[in-house]
Amino acid sequence: MADTEALLFEIADAVISCKKEKVIETVGKAKLKLPPEEIIEKGLSAGMNQVGILFERGKLFLPHVMMAADAMTAGVKLLEEDLPAGTQGKKIGVIVNGTVEGDVHDIGKSIVSTMLQSSGFEVYDLGRDVPTRSFIEKAKEVNADIIGISALMTTTLQGQKDVIELLKEEGLRDKVKIMVGGAPATQAWADKIGADCYAENASEAVAKAKELLL
Ligand code: B12
Structure with missing residues (x-):
């Protein structure tokens, strides 16, 4: 598995297991190698989608979903600072x-x-x-x-x-x-x-x- 692919997998896994500190640590590493959009979609969201599936199947309960959501939010916050601040000139809409x-x-x-x-x-x-x-x-x-x-x-x-x-x-x-x-x-x-x-x-x-x- 490629380096970056493994890292995205680790991020998803940290969300699924509600390990907020691990999410912060792995997102911190991924930030150095990948664009924030890709980390959000292929790492954090992928993990949250899996949480949704497990919740649906009755394998996880609501408190777990809330903790996973909290871990995911911490990861997104960390990436927000890396997203471009928006256009300086004319706004699109x-x-x-x-x-x-x-x-x-x-x-x-x-x-x-x-x-x-x-x-x-x-x-x-x-x-x-x-x-x-x-x-x-x-x-x-x-x-x-x-x-x-x-x-x-x-x-x-x-x-x-x-x-x-x-x-x-x-x-x-x-x-x-x-x-x-x-x-x-x-x-x-x-x-x-x-x-x-x-x-x-x-x-x-x-x-x-x-x-x-x-
Ligand atoms: C996290 C979560 C929660 C968290 C929400 C935390 C928060 N601050 O958002 C908490 C624990 C609070 C929660 C509560 C509940 N939840 Co909930 N939850 C989820 C879960 C697991 C993940 C949602 C998520 O954040 N996904 C990750 C993000 C990144 O993905 P996303 O939201 O889909 O967004 C992407 C796209 O959809 C799109 N998008 C989103 N919005 C928009 C808007 C526009 C304009 C556009 C263009 C695109 C777009 O772009 C996003 C980024 O890529 C889903 C499962 C699922 N499969 O969705 C269940 C789910 C949505 N919940 C569900 C339920 C039942 C509930 C509760 C009723 C549970 C309860 N018994 O109390 C309550 C809801 C109370 C209420 N009145 O709203 C059900 C809904 C079932 C249904 N009827 O359809 C789901 C589907 C789980 C399930 N399979 O049973 N939940």
Whole structure:
């Protein structure tokens, strides 16, 4: 196994076993060899995805998931300082991003915000459990080009549609693009609710956000 591949594997393994100090140590090493985006996607997120699978199979319980999430967040924090600070000159566009009402999952959404910001977008991250109306109020306030909506549960996915419907009611649907994401979201779902785009991960979110504004 290549050196860097083994390191990414170690990072994923440290997340799965909730070893925060080990995550910090291995991410520290990986930082010297790999770009932050790759460490997030192929190391930290890969580990967290595995945690999700084990949780689903009843092999892990919620406290374990919380500790793994905490370890992953520590790793992402360490990498944030390495991501470019964003464009100094003209910004690409303005994005309001948040997790739908009733949903507290925010790790992936925050990664998306960070990567968008470091790619030159002006990002307003509303956090998690965001009331439907708040997405629209913020978009009006900052004159957003795109609203990003994250949902991590099948039970909260509907919240993405609610934002779009409320935008229509307010006569603002043509003024702003909608980008959706989160594990249960798919391209088919995005098409069904009339979103402008779906992205599977943070790098894709950056590429698609750029495409939307071209
Ligand atoms: C970590 C985690 C938690 C943590 C969240 C910590 C936090 N601060 O976010 C804690 C422990 C708090 C938690 C709580 C719960 N959880 Co939970 N959790 C997870 C887990 C294991 C991983 C999620 C994660 O962080 N993944 C890593 C990140 C990097 O990936 P990501 O979120 O998918 O994000 C990427 C993409 O999706 C995309 N993306 C994300 N957002 C956006 C937005 C846009 C605009 C775009 C373009 C792209 C995009 O880009 C990201 C980066 O690449 C998932 C399992 C899974 N398979 O997702 C379950 C999971 C989502 N949880 C689940 C459940 C049931 C719960 C609880 C209800 C448990 C309980 N009994 O209390 C509560 C939720 C309470 C609530 N009201 O929200 C279920 C949902 C089932 C369903 N109905 O669909 C899952 C699927 C686990 C399972 N298989 O059962 N959870």
